Amino acid sequence: MKAPAVRKRASKPAPAVQEDPAPIGHNGAPASIEIDLPLPTSTNRIWRRGHSRRTGNTWTxxxxxxxxxxxxxxxxxxxxxxxxxxxxxxPFDVHLVITKAKRFKLDLDNRIKSAVDFCVQSGLIEDxxxxxxxxxxxxxxxxxxRLTLTAAETVD
Structure with missing residues (x-):
């Protein structure tokens, strides 16, 4: 007598390996945002003043x-x-790297304001x-x- 045919079950596909999701900051935003930017304008060069010879008025x-x-x-x-x-x-942390090619031609600290104000205007940070x-x-x-913004720990 012949053994009854045994039905083979279809094997289950191997579960897909799930990658860990990107780390999340304190408000659901990515823990960090990195952007390569052109060399930011110096703080000394953001604002200019105008003067009217006729009325004597000045404006910025x-x-x-x-x-x-x-x-x-x-x-x-x-x-x-x-x-x-x-x-x-x-709260957030800012890490700004300026190219070494300009090392002795400009002040490092004068480049922060332009970059951070751009992030506010672009909607990357609240304020x-x-x-x-x-x-x-x-x-x-x-x-x-190269600008990196990182969500900082909230301090109670």
Whole structure:
């Protein structure tokens, strides 16, 4: 007598290996955002003053070089992050690396304001008043500057 045919069960596919999701900051935003930017405009070059000879009035306005830099920085952000990362709300840390090629030609500390104000304008951070720590250093930055924003621990 022949043994009855045994039906083989279809084997289950191996479970897909799930990668760990990106670390999440304190508000659901990514724990860090990294952007390569053109060399930020110096704080000394952001604002210009105008003067009317006829009326004697003066006014303050954004310089052409700063406006141009903001447009280039916006294009760089869009190219690197087509979908804007979630906004970091609350405290955050800033790490700004400026290219070594300009080491003896400019002041390192004058480049912070342009970069951080751009992040506020672009919606990457809520407000620059929530800066917890700022680190600025010389290093490798392909476009002139590399900016990293990291959600900081909330302090109670």
């Amino acid at each position: 306005y954004l310089s052409k070089s700063y406006q141009t830099w903001k447009m280039k920085a916006g294009a760089a952000l869009k190219a690197q992050h087509p979908k804007l990362p979630a906004k970091i709300v609350g 620059d008043k929530f800066q917890n720590r700022v680190v600025v250093e010389w290093g490798k930055a392909p476009m002139g500057a």
